[in-house]
Structures are given as C-alpha cells and as structure tokens.
Amino acid sequence: MKQKLSAILLTLSLNASNYAHYEPSKMAQKFFNNCDVVLDKFYYQNCYDYSKKSSLAVAYKLDKNMLEAGHIKNRPKFEPDYKLAKKYRTDWNDYLHSGYDRGHILSNQSMNATTDAQRSTFLMSNIAPQTPELNRNVWLKAEKRERQVALAKGWAEVINLIEFDENNKRYIKNGIRVPNYFVKIILSDNFQECFRMPNIEMFENDKLKTYRVDCGEFNG
Template sequence: MLPESQVLPVKTMDKVYSHYKLYPAFSKYFTKENCSLVMDKYYYINCYSYDYKGTKAVAYKIESKILNMGTAGKRPAFKSDPQIPQAYRTKTQDYTRSGYDRGHTLSNQSMNATLQAQASTFLMSNITPQNPQINQRVWRKAEDRERFLAKQKGSAEVLNIVFYAKDKSKIQYIKNGIAIPELYVKVIEAGDVKECYEYPNHKVEDERLESYRADCERFVK
C-alpha cells in the first residue's frame, strides 16, 4: 500500500490504459521514508525527492496489446509538473547547455498509445540529468528489452530506480539545484522471467545490454 497522506489524487481517465496499481514487490521504494512525495500519475507511480529535485523510483506495467497499438502522436513538449510545490519543481530550461540529456525514467515509447499517457512521460518529474550516451544508446537497450518481454509474455511489471551518491558532498548538480544521479537500475518481471540491469551515469566503453545485467535479489525479493 502507498502512504495515503502522500498519494496525490488521480484526475486522469483513459479508455485505453487501466489505473496502475503498485506491484507489491516494488512497494518498499514508495514509502514516506524514501520519498518526499509519492505521486499517483494514473499510468505510473513516482517517488519524488525534494532534496534532489528528481525522481528516486518509477513503477508501471506495460501490456502487449497496448504496445502493439503504436504511438498516438508526435512527441509533446516537456512540461513542469504542477503537482510538485514550486520550490522543488524543475523546468526544461534547467537542462539547457548542461551537458546532460533530459532522460526519461519511464520511456515515452513504453507509454504512448494515447496522448494523455504520452504527455505524462514528458512531465519534468519523470526526467533526470542523464549522460547522453547512456540515455540514447545504453539505457535505451534496457527500455527496448522491457517492451520485448512485455510483448513476448503479454505484460511486464517494471521498476526503474534512480540512485544518487550516498556521500552528499559528492553529488553534482545542474541548474536549479537538480542533482545528477550516480546509477540507474531497471527491474523487469514478465511472466516467469525476471531481469535486472544496472547502469552508471557516465560515458562507458561497453554498450552491450548483457554487460549490465545485475542480480535482482539486490533490489527486489
């Protein structure tokens, strides 16, 4: 169960997607101890940190029948999230000339069968400063993998975890005090398959998907 005091009200109604219910195995990442704000975005749950001005975890379910519908339209513009208090809100201009991409935590391609779903992935609360190579070529392979497994097995439960340096004195920031993550982890559970991937947030020599396989027991039971 999510902490009721932190769950923001759902205002979205979508005839294609069902209201996402948090997968029990992922629940420890969406507590009041771990999150400044737990946001129910209808399509996904977001654990947002005021300290980092970014997400710490995003969970969602993708289904083969919806993925096969294709995209509803062209990519929308990035938008600040009005559910976050102004002092902790980020905007697309914060990333300009930062050297980092506006990296989706939940991929647009995994949630774009309706315009509403697609727009939800372009909220800045779903974005973190991501190394361009990791975002465009390395993490992207794990995103492709989640969709492949969902199509193969019918659906997939996905958890994306964003880790920041434990030593806060080592955290670097872009404009507006947005913390740069240290690591990204993707957990995929599809039928009898469970796979996890762990990526650093810096340039790498090896871009192969299998090179970033991780032990899922470290993250979920």
C-alpha cells in the first residue's frame, strides 16, 4: 500500500525545483489527437494508448540551465503508473526474458537534475520494448543528440513518436505491443532535425545520420 501511495504522489508531485511545467507547442499538440489519455507529468506529456499498453508520443522541453545543473547518478526503480487503470498498466517484470530492453522514451539523462524529474522518467508509462541493439546504440545516440542541441541552442523541444506496423504485430507479456519504429523530432530556434529508427535486432549501420529523415512529413 505504501509503495502504491508513493507512486501516486510521484505522478502528482509538482516539487520541480527550477523545472518549468511543460506546455507543448502547436506542433507537439497535433501528435496528441489519437490518445486514449494524455498523461501530464509536469516535466513532459505522454499520449497513451490503452489497447497497445504503450505510449504513442512523449513530448518535453530541455533547458540548457537544467542540463548543466548537475545530475543525480543513482537510478531509481521502475514504477507502475498508477494514473492508469490496472488493466492498462504495465510492470517492470513484464519485460523479463522477453528479449527486449525497458527502453526509456524520455531519457533519464535528459531529465535528471532533480529527484522528482528523474523518477518521473522511470514510470512504466514512459517505457517501451526496445531491442538491445536499438536501445544501447542508435537510440542512445539520438538521446545524446537532443541534449547536444539544447546545450548549443539554449533549449530544445523533443517529440518522440512510437510507430506500429499493423502487418507486423509483436507482443510481450501482459499484452504489451512492441513498437516497429521510434521517431525523434528535435526542435529549436530555426532548427528541426528528425530521425526514424527501426526496432530491430541487427543494424547494418549504427551511425545516427543514417536514420535522419525529412521533417516535412511531420509538419503537415
């Protein structure tokens, strides 16, 4: 009971220190039209799909000052998101022996200047099945890229999209749908950069630039 209460308080917490409440741009808002629920986590917003037990989009803003403010090194435990009904919720052990990593959609490293911000990224609603080859390589490089842009520009808005192929459905325990692609859109002043990465086990090329795509397809 205490663990559940702790997680509920976490999702409601506004003890954000110097973080500002994230307000999505018009571009980000258009990716939140097909959600079953929009989870406002203060630091980010999460478009969640009940049938897939998966996020469809996670958007947030990175600030140079917060990225430079220091980082909490101790990683917290993964926690269920009690803002979701139990039948739509996922748990850390759903991934055991699945062959997939618990992949952060919003990176812990991008949001760990305070304890609350870091813990919010370990909610299971911010986690999706990623192959180890993606999670520990190309996706990791994309996460580093968003921080690089924010540090250089002063800020960056990031929109992560999770895409599913209806002709190639995969699931792990608890009916969690496995994404087929992950998209990262990075926006700043006079700047747009977009990447689409397949959720596969073998990459012929692990250079991030190989997966850069035209942002125009997301601007319509």
